[in-house]
Amino acid sequence: MEKNTKKIQQLEFEALTTIIKILEKNDLKYYLRGGSVMGAVKYKGFIPWDDDMDIALPREDYEKFIKLFSSDWSDKFWMASYRNGDNIHAYFPRILVKEEYRKAQGLPTNNHLGFSIIDILPIDGVPSTSLGRKIFIMHVAILRALGAVWTLDVKDTIMIHKPRRQRAIKFIKMLGVQHFYSQNDIYKKLEKVYSKKNTSSKWIGTITGSLFDKEIFPKEVFGEGVLKEFEGIKVRVPSQFDSYLKQLYGENYANEEPSDKKSHLEDKRLGEK
Structure with a gap:
């Protein structure tokens, strides 16, 4: 596992540097997100x-990203998106290793499309009032649960929902609600909800991410971003990265390591390894 992890990280770094060069060339703003900020x-x-x-990426730049990376931008990597008809089972696009290169590197697969290495998420505005955010969060939670029903049947794709949410999703599937909508119908509904408010809102975030409502912050937490060292290069992270990381991972994130050291090479579904 450790040998594979090192090889995967080398590949991710190669993809990251390629992507950053394209983003900077096209004046698109980005931030590392989640565990990548921790790193x-x-x-x-x-x-x-x-x-x-x-x-x-802020929504406007996220939209440009999808258009830009829907073309053939690398001989080693590609972007999968439900908008392009890819059977990705995720609202947000993912960067994957092209199959020929994956096989040449002797890497396993971690989903039915091959090997996914980088998730691309939009930063969207959310309601500024506490009540507005609660209603927004509830709306998103329902839509995400409806969209995740189809993912339960795909055994070789990444499941980002925690066990309690997985149980709720299984209950929805048992009710048969999914027969009235397609997964892409739900993603389009999410699109409208996420993009309703722009990032000039006082509160913004990546609520479509795995940590859900923990990923909503006052706008100044992201700010313009600051550059931090990452494997010898400079990358942008949220301006108030300490507040960002404490909200996501706890007050002692700098001194503690998690008991669950996640790996996308292992399935995170209920009762499965």
């Missing part, structure tokens, strides 16, 4: 056991 701040690179990366 930059705490380890000046990858979290030792982690095998995926996350990038977030």
Whole structure:
């Protein structure tokens, strides 16, 4: 596992540097997200056991990203998106290793499309009032649960929902609600909800991410971003990265390691390994 993780991290770094060059050439703003921010701040690179990366872009730049990376931009990597008809089972696009290169590198698969290495998430505005955010969060939770029903039947794709949410999703499937909508119908509904408010809102975030409502912050937490060292290069992270990481991972994130060291090479579904 450790050997594979190192190889995957090398591949992710190659993809990351390629993507950043394209983003900078096209004046698109990005931030590392989630555990990738932790890696930059705490380890000046990858979290030792982690095998995926996350990038977030403000909605306007996110839309440009999807158009830009829907073309053939690399001989080693490609972007999968439900908007392009890819059977990705995720609202947000993912960067994957092209199959020929994956096989040449002797890498396993971690979903039915091959090997996913970088998630691309939008940063969207959310309601500024506490009540507005509660209603927004509830709306998103329902839509995400409806969209995740189809993912339960795909055994070789990444499941980002925690066990309690997985149980709720299984209950929805048992009710048969999914027969009235397609997964892409739900993603289109999410699109409207997420993009309703722009990032000039006082509160913004990546609520479509795995940590759900924990990923909503006052706008100044992201700010213009600051550059941190990551495996010898400079990458952008949220301006108030300490507040960002404490909200996501707890007050002691800098001194503690998680008991669950996640790996996307292992299935996170209920009762499965």
